[in-house]
Amino acid sequence: MSYIPVTSSEQEQMLAAIGVGSVDELFADIPQEMRLNRPLALPQAMTEAELMRHCRQLAGQNISSDQIVSFLGAGLYDHHIPAAVAHLVGRSDFYTAYTPYQAEVSQGSLQAIYEYQTLICLLTGMDVANASVYDAATAIVEAIAIARSVTRRGQVIFADDVHPDHTAVARTYSKGQGWRVKTLETGGGQIEISSLEESLGQDTAAVVLSQPNFLGGIIDLKAVADVVHQAGALLIVCVNPVLLSVLASPGECGADIVVGEGQPLGNPLSFGGPTLGFFAAKAQYLRRLPGRIVGRTTDCDGRVGYVLTLQAREQHIRRQRASSNICSNQALNALAAAVYLALLGPRGLKEVAEHSIQKAHYLAEQLTQKGLGDLALAGPYGNEFVFRPKADLDMIWSNSLNAGYLPGLRLDQVPQLPPSLGESVRGGLLMAVTEKRTRAELDGLVSLWEELSERG
Amino acid sequence: MSYIPVTSSEQEQMLAAIGVGSVDELFADIPQEMRLNRPLALPQAMTEAELMRHCRQLAGQNISSDQIVSFLGAGLYDHHIPAAVAHLVGRSDFYTAYTPYQAEVSQGSLQAIYEYQTLICLLTGMDVANASVYDAATAIVEAIAIARSVTRRGQVIFADDVHPDHTAVARTYSKGQGWRVKTLETGGGQIEISSLEESLGQDTAAVVLSQPNFLGGIIDLKAVADVVHQAGALLIVCVNPVLLSVLASPGECGADIVVGEGQPLGNPLSFGGPTLGFFAAKAQYLRRLPGRIVGRTTDCDGRVGYVLTLQAREQHIRRQRASSNICSNQALNALAAAVYLALLGPRGLKEVAEHSIQKAHYLAEQLTQKGLGDLALAGPYGNEFVFRPKADLDMIWSNSLNAGYLPGLRLDQVPQLPPSLGESVRGGLLMAVTEKRTRAELDGLVSLWEELSERG
Amino acid sequence: MNVADQYFPTIFELSEPEKSGYQLPDLDVPVHELTELIPSPLLRTKPLPLPELTEPEVVRHYTGLSRRNHAVDVGFYPLGSCTMKYNPKVNEDIASLPGFASVHPYQPEETVQGMLQLIHSLEQMLCEISGLQACTLQPAAGAHGELTGLFIIQAYHKDRGEGNERTQIIVPDSAHGTNPASAAMCGYEVVEVPSDDRGGIDVAALRQLVGPKTAGLMLTNPNTLGLFDENTQVIADVVHEAGGLLYYDGANANAILGISRPGDMGFDIVHFNLHKTFSTPHGGGGPGSGPICVSDDLEKFLPVPRTICTETDYRLKYDYPKSIGKVKNYYGNIGVAVRAYAYILSMGPEGLRRVSETAVLNANYVLARLKGAFSVPFDRFCKHEFVLSGKKQAALGARTIDMAKRMLDYGVHAPTIYFPLVVEEALMVEPTETESKRTLDQFSEIMLQIAKEAEENPELLQNAPHTTVVRRLDETKAARKPDVRYSGRKSDG
Amino acid sequence: MNVADQYFPTIFELSEPEKSGYQLPDLDVPVHELTELIPSPLLRTKPLPLPELTEPEVVRHYTGLSRRNHAVDVGFYPLGSCTMKYNPKVNEDIASLPGFASVHPYQPEETVQGMLQLIHSLEQMLCEISGLQACTLQPAAGAHGELTGLFIIQAYHKDRGEGNERTQIIVPDSAHGTNPASAAMCGYEVVEVPSDDRGGIDVAALRQLVGPKTAGLMLTNPNTLGLFDENTQVIADVVHEAGGLLYYDGANANAILGISRPGDMGFDIVHFNLHKTFSTPHGGGGPGSGPICVSDDLEKFLPVPRTICTETDYRLKYDYPKSIGKVKNYYGNIGVAVRAYAYILSMGPEGLRRVSETAVLNANYVLARLKGAFSVPFDRFCKHEFVLSGKKQAALGARTIDMAKRMLDYGVHAPTIYFPLVVEEALMVEPTETESKRTLDQFSEIMLQIAKEAEENPELLQNAPHTTVVRRLDETKAARKPDVRYSGRKSDG
Numbered sequence A, B: 001m002s003y004i005p006v007t008s009s010e011q012e013q014m015l016a017a018i019g020v021g022s023v024d025e026l027f028a029d030i031p032q033e034m035r036l037n038r039p040l041a042l043p044q045a046m047t048e049a050e051l052m053r054h055c056r057q058l059a060g061q062n063i064s065s066d067q068i069v070s071f072l073g074a075g076l077y078d079h080h081i082p083a084a085v086a087h088l089v090g091r092s093d094f095y096t097a098y099t100p101y102q103a104e105v106s107q108g109s110l111q112a113i114y115e116y117q118t119l120i121c122l123l124t125g126m127d128v129a130n131a132s133v134y135d136a137a138t139a140i141v142e143a144i145a146i147a148r149s150v151t152r153r154g155q156v157i158f159a160d161d162v163h164p165d166h167t168a169v170a171r172t173y174s175k176g177q178g179w180r181v182k183t184l185e186t187g188g189g190q191i192e193i194s195s196l197e198e199s200l201g202q203d204t205a206a207v208v209l210s211q212p213n214f215l216g217g218i219i220d221l222k223a224v225a226d227v228v229h230q231a232g233a234l235l236i237v238c239v240n241p242v243l244l245s246v247l248a249s250p251g252e253c254g255a256d257i258v259v260g261e262g263q264p265l266g267n268p269l270s271f272g273g274p275t276l277g278f279f280a281a282k283a284q285y286l287r288r289l290p291g292r293i294v295g296r297t298t299d300c301d302g303r304v305g306y307v308l309t310l311q312a313r314e315q316h317i318r319r320q321r322a323s324s325n326i327c328s329n330q331a332l333n334a335l336a337a338a339v340y341l342a343l344l345g346p347r348g349l350k351e352v353a354e355h356s357i358q359k360a361h362y363l364a365e366q367l368t369q370k371g372l373g374d375l376a377l378a379g380p381y382g383n384e385f386v387f388r389p390k391a392d393l394d395m396i397w398s399n400s401l402n403a404g405y406l407p408g409l410r411l412d413q414v415p416q417l418p419p420s421l422g423e424s425v426r427g428g429l430l431m432a433v434t435e436k437r438t439r440a441e442l443d444g445l446v447s448l449w450e451e452l453s454e455r456g
Numbered sequence C, D: 001m002n003v004a005d006q007y008f009p010t011i012f013e014l015s016e017p018e019k020s021g022y023q024l025p026d027l028d029v030p031v032h033e034l035t036e037l038i039p040s041p042l043l044r045t046k047p048l049p050l051p052e053l054t055e056p057e058v059v060r061h062y063t064g065l066s067r068r069n070h071a072v073d074v075g076f077y078p079l080g081s082c083t084m085k086y087n088p089k090v091n092e093d094i095a096s097l098p099g100f101a102s103v104h105p106y107q108p109e110e111t112v113q114g115m116l117q118l119i120h121s122l123e124q125m126l127c128e129i130s131g132l133q134a135c136t137l138q139p140a141a142g143a144h145g146e147l148t149g150l151f152i153i154q155a156y157h158k159d160r161g162e163g164n165e166r167t168q169i170i171v172p173d174s175a176h177g178t179n180p181a182s183a184a185m186c187g188y189e190v191v192e193v194p195s196d197d198r199g200g201i202d203v204a205a206l207r208q209l210v211g212p213k214t215a216g217l218m219l220t221n222p223n224t225l226g227l228f229d230e231n232t233q234v235i236a237d238v239v240h241e242a243g244g245l246l247y248y249d250g251a252n253a254n255a256i257l258g259i260s261r262p263g264d265m266g267f268d269i270v271h272f273n274l275h276k277t278f279s280t281p282h283g284g285g286g287p288g289s290g291p292i293c294v295s296d297d298l299e300k301f302l303p304v305p306r307t308i309c310t311e312t313d314y315r316l317k318y319d320y321p322k323s324i325g326k327v328k329n330y331y332g333n334i335g336v337a338v339r340a341y342a343y344i345l346s347m348g349p350e351g352l353r354r355v356s357e358t359a360v361l362n363a364n365y366v367l368a369r370l371k372g373a374f375s376v377p378f379d380r381f382c383k384h385e386f387v388l389s390g391k392k393q394a395a396l397g398a399r400t401i402d403m404a405k406r407m408l409d410y411g412v413h414a415p416t417i418y419f420p421l422v423v424e425e426a427l428m429v430e431p432t433e434t435e436s437k438r439t440l441d442q443f444s445e446i447m448l449q450i451a452k453e454a455e456e457n458p459e460l461l462q463n464a465p466h467t468t469v470v471r472r473l474d475e476t477k478a479a480r481k482p483d484v485r486y487s488g489r490k491s492d493g
């Protein structure tokens, strides 16, 4: 067995040292009734070459983003990932390490996380950040836990244009944890202050908004924070980190907790995971943050070094009174995000955002100017928008796929889209554009659709 | 520029420190007539994403060995390379190092080479080995240089079944260096002792044989060595390292210098390069070996360590009196070979050889039993043989390619195949089989050819 | 002057205006002023203060950092409860195939049939390994699996009309911290059951604790002492009879693959840590993956979407009215699942059994070698890990933390320390099956040497480590004056 | 007890019978006894004595070894004449695309059109950069390029009927060792021409040396002192007038990209080291690639096959009757060429010029900072590298070797030392353009610190390095009693 280095003669020596005659004796404490007295019904072992062949074949049954011109976004974006990211994250000194419990031999991971935390603070305009949580959705529920415990209130307002997966996850947790989700109807546009004020109540622990919203719209956060705070609630904002390079930072806008999906920062799509949830907050919430935090300190000789800190918040110390149950997080994805940000720097990240935005607007203009349909929403957007084609959606859809285009997300097929939102975007396609899309590809899609609409 | 970390303001500071006003002044010693007063006529710079796209597209115009069932060998073989090889060789701590000139900070490379040298000795049955040369062909000419200097003779006998590229390289060197190549006709079969004896003369410095020969045939080396030595010449054998796991070692057989193409040991085909030439010899030639050699020693505290040694042989010390001009070698390919051997071990390597041999014989049997043609040569072979199809070769060839088979090497299209050899294999296909080929693939080719011969 | 002494600057200190390690092609579409597209009040006013570096600098920074890490590929890592086994390289290659890594979760199902097939097959394989009937890959890690399982327990009781009554989750005092934390996060009252003198659950105490309030019991088995609970059957019966469900924390499943199945032990819900038992790398803290398997009865509560196999293809199905809903975006940490799938296929049924047999053999071997020098709280054969107590050494002045730090000087990682809480000065050692006897012997000798040092020279241990890139770090200072983001001060910690 | 002190066992010492890190599927064809297929006298009788290890052990061994290396990705590597620039990661990815890495050289041309196009384009780009007209990628490294060039010089003279007369190659005393070694390997008599007091060729001496025996002159320009030969034009004329050819050793081409071209300087043959100038990694000693470019007149002598572009496709052509033949199997180190191709495309014409400008700027900056402390043999602006003499320090008891070893303590690689031979106690520093000012400043300060140490405490240097995994190694012992293969002795060196 190429992964098990104990030979049969060594096994004999080891059994002798233990003082038993067979490995089986070591399992004597497992009662016979609980034993599996047959081999597991699993496929027979494959050699590496067979395995690779099998997996290549499976992988070959999926169309990867290199093989199709994709306009799918909806929370995960197909940005170019610089080659260096995979090379660095792929160093096994990083990826075969555990959580840095023994700090003195884990300075690499620890410093990298400390730097990551700093990068997230800089990006969001917040004071402190943790070492990552699972994803944006669980980041939101962790943020809500803070809000509930700070405010001791039990209701949370979700804008209806928050990613439906995030809201769905929140609903699951809310049921389990006994708090209530209230929906704020936006119709995909700006938050109306009056309706927000109406929604806010004595029991509102937090308001959860998304910037941009699920439909790509950019909302005015500044107007919102004061209202939320006046009601004694916390403002939780879920952001697209790439767009933060051009948008007013949520910190500036008065958010209390900023979370988001870190995938766009140098992480592959991976069919939706692993990605990472980043988590940043105002300084006053530091000791309430979920999960791991790295701090800078010194050693007994005065050298700078890094450790996991404030562990008294965490489950392995505080157990049922911990700020969260999270243990393993998404460290390697956070590392990728840090490497990505370090490579791009402020200019690079801004260019990625600007190119994506400009190209999205070019595509939207082309599509509308050519009379192929209209945008479902009137407000400003970033690199994603809802387009309602005039022609039959099914027809466009299948023809585009056949021609090598994945034209976006069909909103009619999104499970759990809030009805208030569904209404305004009926028949729409959520189309995302990244810097990877070339003008030729955009023009290609437009001409294809022109052709189709002439034909159909 | 993402690879040049000097900013314009730093440039100013540096120029000031140097005491010049512009970078141009630093080039004042290059006369104006010798300057290029226009930009180089090269394509404009591509960004990483553009470059990747362009190169993917170029790569996509080549059919890789994963995309076709290949029976091409002829010196380079498509064996399975365990995943771990690329991961280890791909550690930049190895691949971005230079030749280990500063031993104390290069113990990784040095110990790895020392181990590689040992592995090559074990594999070939020889006493000493160097750190690699460019390839098998240049290994042969380096071996000849030793033979010439040891014997002070000027003629070298090449069996006509040595790889034609090797012989071609030797001819180039012989012209430049003023020695003579004499051909020993074998017809692709065993070395006839009588004709060998006839060929050997007062001026014969060495006899160069190949095991197996270019046509896959396995030759009896034991019979040869004595005869060569009696004539005062050296026996140089070029071997396939994988087959050495089942064949009598050339050391045992009395070879003086053993060289070979190391590609089959864990190196990708890479359109023929980079691969590596390995080089092993009897102990008495240690101080005549070309290129680098690593030796084990101790440091001032008695710790074991490794250094480049016997450098007095090398060009940077001995200059025109060096044993060779080689400087850079194929270190990383040698590392891959070492990792491959370490992973496979004696059993693994033997299995690779045996599977390849058994499958080759199965294919040959099937092809001949089905009456599709015959083997050009009668002698024993390993994993490669010359098959002469009954049907029209052009027809078979193009139909096989279309069906996803690369049925081997057309010997009628090999430039510089010695006429004596060409005669015996006229119309033949040199077909190699590795452990990667499945029975289904072998049977597939056979049925295809059956079909074709019925049709045509 | 020692290289190890050199301050390793943060990436922020390497920044220089103008630099970037990234370039985009010129924008090839007509450009608008950004303010024409997005009202300027919504736009950033201050420049983004990220560091500016070129690619060579970034590469050198992170390569340097990586060499300041211990890791499985670097040396022995006997961190108890973490199953730091070897992470096969081929699995990394497979996971990075574009057909797996560059696939969007919202692609039409017909464009991801290979992915869905893989997910479905892995779910089935995990069911077979667990002895249960249905599976979801959605939870992102073990703790997340626990939470998901607890949501299901809640849903189950609610469905039976007992949602309000069953408010307690029973957890052994030896349990991992995530167990009570997950239960609390789910709104449950956590009731702790003590261990008995064999290291298992005190069954008499358990009988006292169960009742109409009991929603369920969470058990790690073998438990965090590395011991299989000899009363598993009784425990299961007691809890089931009281109307509770049994949750199996599969963090320790490396001891039982192909030997015994939680389903056959009587458990209703199991999570696996793919990043432990199924060889996916820990990534320096994550990502993990914590799929759960459940019994037939509980299947209807599993999160959506579920991956189903129709006669013609694979589909994602949302229509499960009793489902707890979603616990994570999209479908889980699928990239991790791909590696686990590859691992199971490369091991096969015999291989997996050999994994557990060898893991248990290795642990017992090291235990046998160390028994004489350290206090052993429970004198039984262990399973895949064992817990020592450092109290003998602590009495001499060398606490467990000191011994752990000393191990770093010898080039091995320390075991898990001070856990489980039920053992004084605990040292929890899990060798895993991917370590050779040679390594186990070396480790044993290091431990024995340290035990000797504890007798002869406890200060040596108190001041350890001596040879690492930094020496013992001041955790108290870190917690008292938290510095959790770089703020421009150079090297004053 | 220091980890660094631990003996790092050889792979042979880790071997244990039975183990393997590799598995094959069962053989699925009917099996013969091997002796039925191959007569037993031809078969191995003794088992192959290779080491036996599993994959985790192999991975840990080589990972551990790799961490005992300095490398460009780890730190500054100012090894003169070696152009240790950053190796872009994307080029590694490109070279490992299966369409490049898994292609057999004997595939039919129609199945490798992308490969042939790449080769042809790279040849053309190198021609443009060199200012010459035809190119081959066949030579495997710089020295091999030299040899190939010399074969061509031979063929040229022979073709003109002067093959027997022109027996001498002139080489400057500052030349790299490969130059005379290649000439000798080619059967030439090597004639050395001295340097003048500006560091260039002594033109008067050259005039004395040329004549009817002159086959050619080999020149590195900028030369190994990092100096551009101010008399290049005269030198070219003198050699050409004598009927000789001019060979340009392009190892130092990093100084002239887009600024000056060897062809325009009058050279007839140029080799490039793709593994220096064109950023392909050195691999710990290789593989390299040493393409040569030649003038129109010499094209006919280039090795075969050549890659040609027809109207419809790319082809390999063998039919060049005057060709010197082949110098290497197949077509050269194409995997290296792929990286160089990617590099040139990513830099573009302006980028390449900036490479050389910055390489020269960086070198002059460090030179300016070190001038005061070290003896500078030629007081001129350097090009991409410069040579210091350590004679001042040597007089104090700290020889260049001592200073070099001391640098290792500071975490940087040492410069090339004792080369070129024309400078006493030479230290040859080549920073390259991929280093930041910060790194150059750090290096300068280290050098100045060492110069100070040399004055104050030369023993510190004589005993250096102090902090590396091994300390100064005994090279004399290594050469006197060569141990070049492991023979089973554990750790007695």
Ligand SMILES: Cc1ncc(COP(=O)(O)O)c(C=O)c1O
Pocket (backbone or CB within 6 Å): A326, A327, A328, C081, C082, C141, C142, C143, C144, C176, C178, C179, C220, C224, C249, C251, C252, C273, C288, C289, C290
């Ligand atoms: C026994 C036990 N349960 C649960 C967990 C939590 O698993 P995760 O870190 O994947 O959330 C761990 C992790 O160490 C564990 O050891």
Ligand SMILES: Cc1ncc(COP(=O)(O)O)c(C=O)c1O
Pocket (backbone or CB within 6 Å): B326, B327, B328, D081, D082, D141, D142, D143, D144, D176, D178, D179, D220, D224, D249, D251, D252, D273, D288, D289, D290
């Ligand atoms: C000036 C000079 N010429 C030639 C060479 C030889 O190049 P290679 O090592 O590629 O054979 C070198 C290598 O260091 C060199 O510096």
